[in-house]
Amino acid sequence: MSTVNTMRVISQHVLGEPEVLEVIEVERPEPRANEILIKVHAAGVNPTDWKHRASGGFLGEPPFVLGWDVSGVVEAVGVGVARFKAGDEVFGMLSYPWGHGSHAEYVAAPARAFVLKPAGVDHIQAGALPLVSLTAWQSLVETADVQPGQRVLIHAAAGGVGHVAVQIAKARGAYVIGTASAGKHDFLREIGVDEAIDYRDTDFTEAVKDVDVVLDTLGGDNSVNSLRVLRPGGIVVSILPVGSDDFYEEAERLGVRAVRLLVDADRAGMQAIAELVEAGKLRAAIAGTFPLADAAKAHALGDTGRTAGKLVLVVS
Structure with missing residues (x-):
């Protein structure tokens, strides 16, 4: 004691x-x-x-x-x-x-x-x-500037960062596509996902096109592959801060943006998160x-x- x-x-x-x-x-x-x-x-x-x-x-x-x-x-x-x-x-x-x-x-x-x-x-x-919400906020709002009507793909959408990111993207008026195993698709629909993809039996690069923003929570090959579903000028934000330079090189070749982000403490972001919670838009x-x-x-x-x-x- x-x-x-x-x-x-x-x-x-x-x-x-x-x-x-x-x-x-x-x-x-x-x-x-x-x-x-x-x-x-x-x-x-x-x-x-x-x-x-x-x-x-x-x-x-x-x-x-x-x-x-x-x-x-x-x-x-x-x-x-x-x-x-x-x-x-x-x-x-x-x-x-x-x-x-x-x-x-x-x-x-x-x-x-x-x-x-x-x-x-x-x-x-x-x-x-705090950590998951700031990660999602800094990725989707501060970095990607998600706008109403944009198509947003969130990988591992049932995970800690993913399920919060879904709610933040929906609060911004986006159309949200989420990847998760089939058993989690009901959960995804409950939190607002418009289109759920089972990553185990579906190649997302074939199932999804013309995406404005991808939130990559997995890293590795997933980061590079995500670039290929973007519309021209779209952006992939990866929350895995290190990885191959192929990510940036492929983005330049395709005419899209690639960003790696490491979350950090931020009062303004926390205040925005508190306001979403108070408005019933984030849980x-x-x-x-x-x-x-x-x-x-x-x-x-x-x-x-x-x-x-x-x-x-x-x-x-």
Whole structure:
């Protein structure tokens, strides 16, 4: 049991399978200038978490505490923070990738990464949204500038980023095509997909043409193949930040745009997301919730690659 000056976190000392994760006790942080200390109530678990757990990714060798999604209550504010006070319910994303650490009882983070949690949703819902929603918003709105009536193809549309991206594209008035296994097509229709494609038995490059925007959540050959379904001047936004130069070279040959994007914390984007939530246009599908101590079980489920929606750690 943590004391007033300590907190429980999910840490790891080696890279590997979910069982490398363990609950340890560390010193509770104090907010620095322009930071807030948040008592975490819920924190999403994303593919980037289980990939970093296994490979180290951007973070290199452990020990480290994973987690970028946060929903909770402001415990204290640092010098200079004007937007929030103790007791405010907030949600947001820690700076990606270096701001990790939300799979913990408390986290200190820049105040400007956060906005007030919409009153109509609980912490589990709010804790599921930040990373996937900012990824989709920065891809579809800030980068691709999706407009009403445009045709948008979203790969892995039932996944964490995908199912949120569908809702954001629909809120922008787009016609949305989504790929997923057949068993998830009812779910896709529920969240607004206009045309569902079973990637297991259909080649999307033959089934889809004249697309304005593709959100590529898979990378590899999928990035290059996606370029071939675009209309002239269309754009593929890949959320996999590294890959072959073939992606850019093929885009130039075809007269289309190719962009790789890495999500980062952003208050304006979070405010836009909060407004969509408040308007009833955006909601996370919760694939499972786990107490903080069962983080390894959440990772094991995520590793299967078969969940629809988001996994969330419930901290308090």
